[in-house]
Amino acid sequence: MALKNLVVVVDQTAQSTARVNAAILLAEKHDAHLTGLFIASPPVLPSYVAGELGEGIIAIQRRTAQEHADEAAALFRRAVELAGIGGRSEWRALRGNPTEVTGIVGRYADLVVVGQVDPDRDGEVPPVHPEDVLFNCGRPVLVVPYAGRQASIGERVVIGWNASREAARAVNDALPLLEAAQKVSVLAVNPKPGFDGLGDEPGADIALHLARHGVMVTADHFSARGMDAGDMILNYATDVSADLLVMGAYGRSRLRELVLGGVTRHIMHHMTIPVLFSH
Known part of the structure; x- marks a missing residue:
């Protein structure tokens, strides 16, 4: 099997840059197509909170999610253009549980690139859990550490x-x-x-x-x-x-x-x- 179709999970966190760069290194080396994947979690509010605050708070959450998606898209597109692989890349922004969606999308790739869960991560941004993706997608999963940056991968x-x-x-x-x-x-x-x-x-x-x-x-x-x-x-x-x-x-x-x-x-x-x- 050749590595010709890669998926990398992208978000607005600082660790996302290293993850995208790692995926780009592999895409360049193996002449592969690279998909950047952003998943926005739907707003979850207890019914009594939603009743008191109305649609306003939900609208704010949706607007924030869109801002995060735009930040992640800009990071990904800037990185692939700089690497010269923009023509072999695409961007997908989906909604749902980040771990579940990654597992489903990953079934249609040769390799799924995710990040190690940072214990100090903002609790309001649900992480993608690598172990659950591993069990759900049926594909190999490359987990990139949340600390440091990789100058090479696979040498x-x-x-x-x-x-x-x-x-x-x-x-x-x-x-x-x-x-x-x-x-x-x-x-x-x-x-x-x-x-x-x-x-x-x-x-x-x-x-x-x-x-x-x-x-x-x-x-x-x-x-x-x-x-x-x-x-x-x-x-x-x-x-x-x-x-x-x-x-x-x-x-x-x-x-x-x-x-x-x-x-x-x-x-x-x-x-x-x-x-x-x-x-």
Whole structure:
């Protein structure tokens, strides 16, 4: 599969610039079409408030939403024109629940680009929740950190590999990026032995598969029972100067990860580079 149709969620927040720029980097590299998507949440007022304040407050909310949409459109159009890809881009402004709408629109794209949820985000602007988009759209989701800016994406890639169905799906979804990368590192943390795990040489089988696709790949593995696997992956990515992490998401239920913790949840909250998740 080639990456020829990308969707990026755009809003009026400061973090949106980095997200749009990340999507543009991929669109340029893969000669892809890029759709900027803005979703305005419909005004939600308790009936007793709407009755007291009347249509005036609703009109103000709608006007504010339109101003936000205009700001986001201007940001997106300025960025794609500056990058010279205006002819391969389009703008869509829709209404509804931002996470649900993104999941639906994302079904018609090769990759959906969203932002990591900023814990300090304005509570009046509903965020797009990457984990829900991931479950709803059936497409890989690239999550861009809310802090920092990416000078490159996909030049130096780390694959978090545990031989699961989700990890295999992620590698396949990311193949166009991996084939174009300068360096790919497969990392297995606390590898599970045996035929249904990572075998005697953790990461060797998936590295061989990628090498047959012409990917420049190496394989590493670490065992450290006392350290969080998510931290090990992020530290390794920093050590090799990675600009993209690829991994399967939620190999166990989200409820179980919420209660017990898990690698997906940890990286969702602590990512320092863009992460391509697949489920």
